[in-house]
Amino acid sequence: MRRPLARSLTALAAATLLIPALGACSDEPAGLVIYSGRNENLVGPLIEKLEDSLNTRVEVRYGDSAELSAQLLEEGDETEAGLFLSQDAGALGALSKEGRLAPLPSSTLDEVAPSHRSAAGDWVGVSGRVRVLAYNPDKAATPPDSVHDLVKPEWKGKVGYAPTNASFQAFVTGMRVLEGDDATRTWLKGLKANKPKAYEKNDEVLRAVDEGEVSLGLLNHYYWFAKAAEEGEDKIKARIHFLPEGDPGGLVNVAGVGKLKGADKKQSEYAQKAVDFLLSAESQKHFADETKEYPLAAGVKAANGLPPLDSLQPPKIDLGRLDSLKETLAMLQDVGMV
CATH class of the missing domain: 3.40.190.10 (Periplasmic binding protein-like II)
Incomplete structure (x- = not known):
């Protein structure tokens, strides 16, 4: 029997919105809400460090990257999220195509090679596979x-x-x-x-x-x-x-991150700091050491045994086009x- 083309967005919303928020005080308003297509086991420790770095409560809603992207398109400016952390570039490309991502400053974009970031300047890769x-x-x-x-x-x-x-x-x-x-x-x-x-x-x-x-x-x-x-x-x-x-x-695909349009000024500021945190040496070292992915910023080297990323011969492709x-x-x- 063939499987359905995609799971229900309604079911997705019900599942993701029930994910408990991080932080010791559950009734404290979240300074930043993140929709994450990356597994909690992989990025949970980084989110905790991010929360300490921002000195505010961070709420994370986990789910499938493609379905979270579709959910964000449905929510539009009414979304509560300020940041989207995606498992792959295609889900970010879909949001970029619909104008749902905010532009990133050149200082942030320049941390990552052009091949691993959005041509439109609204998302960056944080780790590669x-x-x-x-x-x-x-x-x-x-x-x-x-x-x-x-x-x-x-x-x-x-x-x-x-x-x-x-x-x-x-x-x-x-x-x-x-x-x-x-x-x-x-x-x-x-x-x-x-x-x-x-x-x-x-x-x-x-x-x-x-x-x-x-x-x-x-x-x-x-x-x-x-x-x-x-x-x-x-x-x-x-x-x-x-x-x-x-x-x-x-x-070579990337996990990446983008700020969402529609967020209020304060959450947008936290979202930008979160992007920069994920590109920091501390976060990049986490990806290299803990998940064995390729770090893409801060001059951090890949884990021992991995061939250098620039020594590989991957196909040349605009990763944003992986949105279909x-x-x-x-x-x-x-x-x-x-």
Whole structure:
């Protein structure tokens, strides 16, 4: 049975608005309200530090980035939020396209490379992740250099992926932007015909590769580095391959942040300070050390073992154009992947 194209926004609102606010005093008005598409386990410690830095209560409402973006478009100027922290650039691009984000000062924008921020100057990336191929050396001694090779007969039934996961869908959106809808649909149909094994999450894909359940897996780089840090690199059979020459499978996406239009002056000031805090050395080091993502500002280096970001060969793409998730979901549904 095919899944619905998207979950109900009403259900989303009911779920997200019940998230308890941070702060010791629950009846104290929040100085800043954040809608966060990033998981609380990943950014909760940073939010607590942000609250101390701002010296005001910060209220966070967690949810799916794409659905929170849609919710913010629905709320318009009536939103209570002053800041949107997104898991990916596409959700920010959707808000930017509709004029729902406030411009950021050049001093903030200049903290991040142009490729990792909005061309319109209204959002910035705060951490980066790279799409990679995980592979089991016993099953795939030489992994392919392109996702286009995954439709070849030698990989039939040997590829793991997470079609309902946001990062896979962002990658497909990137392929649509880079190569067009027709070419992307053809590739998806070819992959589907090659009988890949579907999993719900990236970490399940990595487990399947590590245990030899599949030979290859499509996922984000940091899942492998987090597992290696936790268990020891010598305990992991799986390895990862960074795809060369601008292959769409090597997309570099970002988690990013933008200030929302409609916020009052005081909350807007807090929102700007929050953006700068997320670009600070303290926050960037958190992303490098704790989540194994790529830091994008403050001169902070990536975690040990990660190749430098500027040494990679990702496809050149305006990340703001990753906003057409609805069309990607429709395509994935059309080919029977979701």
